[in-house]
Every structure is written in structure tokens, then in C-alpha cells.
Amino acid sequence: MGSFATIQRFTEEETKQHNLRIQLLNKGHKAKYRFEDIIGKSEVIIRSKSIAEKMARTNSSVLITGESGTGKELFAQAIHNSSSRKEYPFIAINCAAMPDNLMESELFGYEDGAFTGARKGGKLGLFEFAHKGTIFLDEVEGMSPALQIKLLRVIQEGEVMRVGGNKIITVDVRIVAASNESLDELVASGTFRKDLYYRLNTLPVQLPPLRDRGDDIMLLFNVFREEFGVSFELSPNAEKAFMTHIWNGNIRELRNYVEYLAYLDKKIIDCEDLPQSFHSCISKPNKALSGTGESYESELLLRIAGNRLDDYLFVLECLNEAYAKHETIGRNSIAERADSMGIYLSQQEIRDILNKLDGLSLIKISKGRGGSKINSKGISVFNEMRNKY
Ligand SMILES: Nc1ncnc2c1ncn2[C@@H]1O[C@H](COP(=O)(O)OP(=O)(O)OP(=O)(O)O)[C@@H](O)[C@H]1O
Ligand SMILES: [Mg+2]
Numbered sequence: 145m146g147s148f149a150t151i152q153r154f155t156e157e158e159t160k161q162h163n164l165r166i167q168l169l170n171k172g173h174k175a176k177y178r179f180e181d182i183i184g185k186s187e188v189i190i191r192s193k194s195i196a197e198k199m200a201r202t203n204s205s206v207l208i209t210g211e212s213g214t215g216k217e218l219f220a221q222a223i224h225n226s227s228s229r230k231e232y233p234f235i236a237i238n239c240a241a242m243p244d245n246l247m248e249s250e251l252f253g254y255e256d257g258a259f260t261g262a263r264k265g266g267k268l269g270l271f272e273f274a275h276k277g278t279i280f281l282d283e284v285e286g287m288s289p290a291l292q293i294k295l296l297r298v299i300q301e302g303e304v305m306r307v308g309g310n311k312i313i314t315v316d317v318r319i320v321a322a323s324n325e326s327l328d329e330l331v332a333s334g335t336f337r338k339d340l341y342y343r344l345n346t347l348p349v350q351l352p353p354l355r356d357r358g359d360d361i362m363l364l365f366n367v368f369r370e371e372f373g374v375s376f377e378l379s380p381n382a383e384k385a386f387m388t389h390i391w392n393g394n395i396r397e398l399r400n401y402v403e404y405l406a407y408l409d410k411k412i413i414d415c416e417d418l419p420q421s422f423h424s425c426i427s428k429p430n431k432a433l434s435g436t437g438e439s440y441e442s443e444l445l446l447r448i449a450g451n452r453l454d455d456y457l458f459v460l461e462c463l464n465e466a467y468a469k470h471e472t473i474g475r476n477s478i479a480e481r482a483d484s485m486g487i488y489l490s491q492q493e494i495r496d497i498l499n500k501l502d503g504l505s506l507i508k509i510s511k512g513r514g515g516s517k518i519n520s521k522g523i524s525v526f527n528e529m530r531n532k533y
Pocket of ligand 2: 216217282
């Protein structure tokens with residue numbers, strides 16, 4: 145039985161409209177993955193899977209946290225498919241991707257004439273549509289405070305009200321939420337509601353980063369190689385580079401690299417074939433630094449920054465100052481600061497610099513509204529460079 149046939153309340157027209165909207169949201173309404181599809185033999189991933197499988201059987205909200213590309217969406221789908229809700233819709237929504245008012249009408253629907261441009265006859269919200277199924281709230285940390293209150297109401301009361309409406313509609317929807325960041329830090333900094341956090345976090349699943357998954361790196365490498373129908377081998381040094389790479393983009397990054405390497409059409413992939421971001425392959429710490437006395441990270445920063453070192457140091461300085469005040473700092477503030485000091489840096493340039501610094505693991509960029517934060521390695525590199533340049 146298809147997931148739509150189970151909901152008798154909707155007309156064919158409503159279902160058609162709905163499918164269109166889901167396509168527009170670029171997200172599916174069916175969960176494809178099962179736990180069997182989640183590849184991994186490391187202890188950490190097996191533990192995460194077994195916890196999530198147990199949680200799937202309950203009706204409570206689940207909060208999946210993990211870095212980008214660790215498989216949060218995969219897990220959310222697998223949870224739905226192992227639950228008694230599997231014959232009903234699975235609706236995935238990215239909370240950080242949509243403007244607030246659009247998101248509100250998507251989630252809760254609206255009544256006829258609720259606002260200018262509203263569709264005649266009103267619109268069904270995704271919560272109503274997902275009745276008896278699961279709603280996956282991806283990047284939940286990006287949800288605005290106003291919507292956080294409304295979501296809390298759905299979870300607590302199982303009720304929604306359409307925009308511009310006054311009728312309470314009862315819904316039975318299970319929430320699976322995902323976040324790239326630890327939400328408790330956002331609660332502490334006041335950007336995420338504590339009461340909502342506790343409601344979502346009833347059942348927490350933490351997904352391990354790929355760099356902590358040991359042999360899973362080569363296991364996944366082999367799986368993706370097969371998927372792309374290629375048979376190249378890694379040289380011993382290249383394999384070592386794979387095993388020690390930071391993998392900030394986790395499994396998605398690994399998959400992308402396998403695809404990229406497949407295009408090279410070589411039998412053996414050696415270090416020089418690997419993308420630049422494979423730092424450990426560029427040169428080993430001691431060798432690279434002969435004579436200069438700089439740390440490995442500073443050396444990498446010098447290479448990456450090239451003739452833009454001043455801009456990199458300026459951004460690091462902003463982050464360092466924010467850190468001293470126990471704050472995070474966003475692109476806007478950095479841009480304003482640069483402007484006030486007569487330094488010309490566009491938002492895009494600042495974004496690039498922040499991404500590179502994040503790639504070097506000197507800072508951590510938060511998605512959503514969290515801003516960026518320097519870490520201890522970043523501070524020591526900044527101090528080292530500031531004294532020299
Ligand atoms: N254990 C796994 N086995 C096979 N493929 C996986 C596994 N984990 C993740 N992937 C693949 O890695 C990619 C990223 O997974 P997914 O989209 O679930 O990550 P995510 O944590 O939601 O990332 P983001 O935070 O960036 O949205 C997908 O292509 C997915 O199919
Ligand atoms: Mg995701």
C-alpha cells in the first residue's frame with residue numbers, strides 16, 4: 145500500500161498539490177534507507193545503530209546529532225522504516241533553508257485568505273499530511289524562535305493550527321530532528337529554547353565522525369568504488385593519507401573523492417593525485433618545516449593563504465577577540481568590523497576564509513545562526529603567526 149492511500153482525508157487534488165510542493169522542497173516523502181543499508185563495522189557505528197534501532201520502536205522524539213555528512217538523514221529514514229509508522233509518510237524538511245513565513249505555512253498550512261497570495265481553499269500543512277508518519281526536521285538548529293514555540297506545541301499537545309485559522313487539528317506525528325551542532329551549547333547561548341531541546345532530546349543518537357571510525361574508512365571506500373564501477377587501487381602512501389585525513393565532510397566527502405578519483409582513470413592513485421586538502425600527503429610535519437621553525441598548521445595556513453595572509457590574520461584576530469569574550473562571531477560582524485577599519489573584505493571572501501580555516505580545523509563554523517568559534521589550535525597558530533607577520 146502506498147503512503148498516500150492510507151490517508152483517506154485528502155482529495156486526489158490535495159495529494160497532487162502536495163507532491164508538487166514536496167518536489168519543490170527538493171526532499172522526498174518516502175524513506176528509502178533501512179538499517180541494513182548503513183554500512184560500518186566499527187564499534188562506534190554499531191553502537192549508534194543498535195541504539196537507534198531500539199528507539200525506532202518507540203513513539204518518542206529522536207534527536208540525531210553528528211557532523212555534516214555522518215549519515216543523519218540515513219539514520220532518520222532507517223528509524224522511520226523500522227517503526228510501526230513505516231506505511232505512512234516520511235516528510236523531510238530542512239529548517240535552515242527556508243524563510244520563516246514560508247516555513248510556517250509549509251509546516252502548519254493556512255486557511256483561505258490567510259494572507260495575500262494565499263491559495264484559494266487554504267493549504268494543508270506538512271504536519272497534517274504526515275499524520276501517523278514521521279517528520280524529519282533537518283538542521284533544526286536553524287529554526288527561528290517563533291517557530292520553535294509552535295513546534296513545542298505540536299510535540300506537547302499533538303495539535304496544530306493553520307495560519308489564519310482558529311480550528312485546532314489533532315495530529316499524530318513522530319518527530320525525528322537532526323543537528324550539526326550540539327544543541328546544548330545553543331541552549332546555553334540562548335539561541336535554542338531549552339524546553340524544546342528537552343522535548344526533542346528524549347532519545348538522543350550521536351553519530352561518530354568518520355575519522356573516529358577506523359577501518360570503516362577503507363570499507364566505505366571499497367563500497368563507493370564498486371558503486372562507481374571502478375577498480376583503482378591506492379598506493380600505500382595514499383592509503384595512509386586516507387586513514388589520517390580529517391574528513392570534515394565525513395562520508396559525503398569520502399564518496400565525493402572516490403567519484404573524483406574515478407574520473408582520473410588511473411590504475412594506482414598516489415599522493416600527488418589526491419586533492420590538495422589531503423594535508424598529510426602534501427608533506428610530513430617535520431620535513432615541511434625544515435628551517436622555518438613553524439608548526440605544521442602554520443605552514444599549511446601560509447600555503448593556503450598565499451598573498452592573502454593579512455586577510456586571514458584579520459579574520460583570525462576577530463575570532464580570537466570574540467573567543468576572549470566567550471562569544472561566537474558571524475560573517476556580518478566580521479564584515480562590519482573590516483569596513484570600520486577600512487579593510488575591504490566581501491561577505492563571500494569572509495565565507496571562503498572561514499571555510500578554509502574550518503578545513504584546517506583551526507575554527508568551527510556553526511550552521512544556522514551560531515556564528516564561528518576559534519579553537520585552541522587556532523589560537524596557538526594565530527599567536528605564532530601574529531608575532532612573525
Ligand atoms: N554508513 C553509511 N553507509 C553508506 N553510505 C552512507 C553512510 N552514512 C552516510 N552515507 C552517505 O553519505 C552521504 C551523507 O549522508 P547524510 O546525507 O545522511 O548525512 P548528514 O549527516 O545528513 O549530512 P548533513 O549534515 O550535511 O546534512 C549520503 O550520500 C549517504 O548516502
Ligand atoms: Mg542531512
